[in-house]
Amino acid sequence: MWSNVTPRCVQCIKNKSVVRQLHKTSLKGLCFNPLPVSNRTPTAVGSLQKRISSVLQQWTRSYSAHFTYVPDTVPSSEGETVRMNLFQAVNNAMDIALASDPTAIIFGEDVAFGGVFRCTLNLQDKHGKDRVFNTPLCEQGIAGFGIGAAVAGATVIAEMQFADYIFPAFDQIVNEAAKFRYRCGNQFDCGKLTFRAPCGAVGHGALYHSQSPEAYFAHTPGLKIVMPRGAVKAKGLLLSCIRSNDPCIFFEPKILYRSAVEQVPTRDYELPIGKADILLEGENVTLLGWGTQVHVLREVAQLAQDRLNVTCEVIDLVTIQPWDRETIFNSVTKTGRLVIAHEAPLNCGLGAEIAASVQKECFLNLEAPIQRVTGHDTPFPHVFEPFYIPDKWRCLEAVRVAVEF
Amino acid sequence: MSMLPSKMIRSTPALSRNIWPLSKSKAYSTEATFETKPYKLHRLESGPSTTVTCNKEDALHMYRQMQAIRRLETSASNLYKEKAVRGFCHLYSGQEACAVGMRKAMSDVDTIITAYRTFGNCDQVPLGAGLGFAHKYKGDGGINISLYGDGAANQGQIFEAYNMAKLWNLPCIFVCENNGYGMGTSAERASANVNYYTRGDTVPGIWVDGMDVLAVREATRFAKQMCTDGQGPVLMETATYRYSGHSMSDPGTSYRTREEIQEVRQSRDPITSFKDKIINAGLTTAEELKSIDNEVRVEVDKATKDAKADGEISLEEIAADIYALNLEGPVRGIVSGDSFKHINIGPQVNRK
Numbered sequence: 001m002w003s004n005v006t007p008r009c010v011q012c013i014k015n016k017s018v019v020r021q022l023h024k025t026s027l028k029g030l031c032f033n034p035l036p037v038s039n040r041t042p043t044a045v046g047s048l049q050k051r052i053s054s055v056l057q058q059w060t061r062s063y064s065a066h067f068t069y070v071p072d073t074v075p076s077s078e079g080e081t082v083r084m085n086l087f088q089a090v091n092n093a094m095d096i097a098l099a100s101d102p103t104a105i106i107f108g109e110d111v112a113f114g115g116v117f118r119c120t121l122n123l124q125d126k127h128g129k130d131r132v133f134n135t136p137l138c139e140q141g142i143a144g145f146g147i148g149a150a151v152a153g154a155t156v157i158a159e160m161q162f163a164d165y166i167f168p169a170f171d172q173i174v175n176e177a178a179k180f181r182y183r184c185g186n187q188f189d190c191g192k193l194t195f196r197a198p199c200g201a202v203g204h205g206a207l208y209h210s211q212s213p214e215a216y217f218a219h220t221p222g223l224k225i226v227m228p229r230g231a232v233k234a235k236g237l238l239l240s241c242i243r244s245n246d247p248c249i250f251f252e253p254k255i256l257y258r259s260a261v262e263q264v265p266t267r268d269y270e271l272p273i274g275k276a277d278i279l280l281e282g283e284n285v286t287l288l289g290w291g292t293q294v295h296v297l298r299e300v301a302q303l304a305q306d307r308l309n310v311t312c313e314v315i316d317l318v319t320i321q322p323w324d325r326e327t328i329f330n331s332v333t334k335t336g337r338l339v340i341a342h343e344a345p346l347n348c349g350l351g352a353e354i355a356a357s358v359q360k361e362c363f364l365n366l367e368a369p370i371q372r373v374t375g376h377d378t379p380f381p382h383v384f385e386p387f388y389i390p391d392k393w394r395c396l397e398a399v400r401v402a403v404e405f
Numbered sequence: 406m407s408m409l410p411s412k413m414i415r416s417t418p419a420l421s422r423n424i425w426p427l428s429k430s431k432a433y434s435t436e437a438t439f440e441t442k443p444y445k446l447h448r449l450e451s452g453p454s455t456t457v458t459c460n461k462e463d464a465l466h467m468y469r470q471m472q473a474i475r476r477l478e479t480s481a482s483n484l485y486k487e488k489a490v491r492g493f494c495h496l497y498s499g500q501e502a503c504a505v506g507m508r509k510a511m512s513d514v515d516t517i518i519t520a521y522r523t524f525g526n527c528d529q530v531p532l533g534a535g536l537g538f539a540h541k542y543k544g545d546g547g548i549n550i551s552l553y554g555d556g557a558a559n560q561g562q563i564f565e566a567y568n569m570a571k572l573w574n575l576p577c578i579f580v581c582e583n584n585g586y587g588m589g590t591s592a593e594r595a596s597a598n599v600n601y602y603t604r605g606d607t608v609p610g611i612w613v614d615g616m617d618v619l620a621v622r623e624a625t626r627f628a629k630q631m632c633t634d635g636q637g638p639v640l641m642e643t644a645t646y647r648y649s650g651h652s653m654s655d656p657g658t659s660y661r662t663r664e665e666i667q668e669v670r671q672s673r674d675p676i677t678s679f680k681d682k683i684i685n686a687g688l689t690t691a692e693e694l695k696s697i698d699n700e701v702r703v704e705v706d707k708a709t710k711d712a713k714a715d716g717e718i719s720l721e722e723i724a725a726d727i728y729a730l731n732l733e734g735p736v737r738g739i740v741s742g743d744s745f746k747h748i749n750i751g752p753q754v755n756r757k
Contacts, residue, residue, distance in 0.1 A: 138561065
């Protein structure tokens with residue numbers, strides 16, 4: 001949390017002195033608009049390095065999150081609620097799925113013990129070893145096995161221990177799961193198949209425990225891809241994915257597992273796939289994100305109001321594929337400006353597809369070029385994570401550029 | 406820590422130098438013979454010799470290297486716990502005989518490829534087949550050793566690599582360091598066939614006691630000879646043990662008992678057992694080994710202290726040592742149009 005950063009550090013960033021300095025230099029992973037090497041004086045570089053390292057230390061020592069979590073609230077008409085974090089909501093959804101569907105099974109690496117993130121805690125004890133079981137470390141096998149089981153009539157919930165390790169399963173997901181129904185003319189399908197995969201930045205995950213691979217899969221017709229922003233959404237969306245008649249990939253932002261705490265309805269409920277949520281209505285700029293980034297954008301909207309006197313419409317895309325074109329187009333038609341922010345790299349990220357679609361559909365309504373604030377086109381860095389993620393300051397800068405265009 | 410095995414193979418002067426006080430040593434024997442545990446063989450008529458000899462120089466060298474790894478791992482563990490280093494930390498303690506024994510059988514032209522603590526990922530194994538092909542293609546007489554663990558041994562890519570290597574007769578040794586446990590589960594729970602040395606089908610296999618540095622050295626020599634005779638590839642399983650959890654976030658006690666770990670430490674520790682062996686054979690004395698222990702401790706403590714006191718590298722090093730010989734011009738930054746000058750600082754080890 002920002003509150004974990006020292007006041008001096010916050011002030012420093014508020015003044016944007018460090019950010020301004022960063023504009024003037026080129027430190028690996030930190031550069032925005034660098035001068036050539038020859039224009040740097042050794043003393044300026046030295047003092048800047050010290051300042052950056054002090055900021056870095058502050059950020060990294062506390063593993064501070066880069067966002068302030070805003071919980072969703074549900075109306076009392078939803079009935080009884082229980083306080084749950086995101087992993088408990090996921091656990092609860094799977095518990096309901098197993099209880100309500102005798103064909104439902106869960107498997108993956110270490111899931112019998114609760115999984116590395118505790119999402120499957122106690123499910124084996126409750127529902128049996130034949131329904132909740134461990135697999136060896138073999139993602140391609142897990143995916144293929146899941147497809148086969150789903151085709152044969154099981155409701156399959158397969159866990160990839162980390163989204164970063166989904167790639168050995170890429171062939172099975174893209175060439176088998178996504179194309180199964182098409183290939184056999186709808187004689188068979190693996191629609192009752194859901195992959196769960198923890199994704200995204202977590203503060204210290206580095207290159208193999210931080211990635212957001214949603215765009216790779218969005219390129220493949222035949223899959224549904226969902227990413228929740230909190231506990232209430234996670235439960236309803238996961239149940240929808242599990243019961244959907246198409247194979248789904250459910251990406252869980254792992255930094256939210258414990259930090260996203262909400263009053264979650266205890267009943268069995270589903271939330272719509274393919275429907276974006278307008279979280280905050282505004283007139284001047286549309287801010288679009290998904291997963292953790294939604295919480296960053298909420299804060300950006302407040303900052304934009306305070307500092308730039310503009311109102312932002314904050315939208316959680318919720319579903320990566322099929323994405324809610326209508327909601328986005330309507331919003332941009334109203335505001336004329338769009339900032340898309342995601343943790344995944346810029347090049348061919350989902351932001352590119354959305355930007356291209358919006359410019360086609362809303363061309364005459366646009367007041368400024370569509371801004372993308374994303375991870376950089378590098379491997380996900382370790383200590384430089386704070387400079388890699390699209391934090392609120394980079395997003396605010398994009399809002400300013402859009403407004404002042 | 407992650408990079409230690411690969412650093413070991415570079416055989417840094419500090420670690421490979423044999424400093425022992427010759428003046429203190431008495432007229433002990435200079436060579437001794439030892440019996441290894443029997444090897445288990447797959448598709449092999451005969452295996453490595455169970456009678457192995459070792460001279461004093463090699464014995465002390467291997468002892469020093471194993472102690473250095475143990476010390477270094479302890480230091481890495483402490484640094485991690487005090488948050489001086491971050492990221493992921495997978496300790497090698499308990500498996501020292503594997504790295505040191507293999508290294509001792511390698512020549513300078515041979516290559517070795519691994520991941521963190523040699524297991525977890527197996528993505529490097531097909532790469533190893535490629536390295537083996539390069540040795541064969543270039544005719545440099547070298548072989549490749551690809552390391553992975555029992556946790557990764559069930560991934561399909563490994564079997565693809567076995568097949569290619571056998572099909573094209575590549576000089577490759579595939580080494581499964583079987584420490585008994587994947588990340589959170591035992592080998593028996595994850596593998597239908599835990600005889601990893603037999604899992605290459607047509608690829609001959611050797612099971613070796615991975616807690617015995619001399620057995621590992623002998624088996625590696627044997628496998629290397631097969632490869633250089635054009636009979637490669639070979640699969641080698643080193644039966645070993647890891648004292649720590651999979652990584653620092655795994656206490657390593659939820660899927661095994663503390664007693665089990667203690668039992669291995671007391672009866673099968675690769676360093677202690679080797680120590681007893683070479684003292685009993687008259688190759689060295691307890692005092693001599695004690696002085697090596699002290700030297701290693703001083704060396705690692707100093708390296709740790711130096712590392713902690715070291716300043717940040719300069720900005721000019723942003724794009725340093727990416728290539729041994731840079732033919733690309735400026736190096737791209739993270740935004741378009743952003744570039745850095747490439748410079749060389751360290752030794753260009755890949756530049757021939």
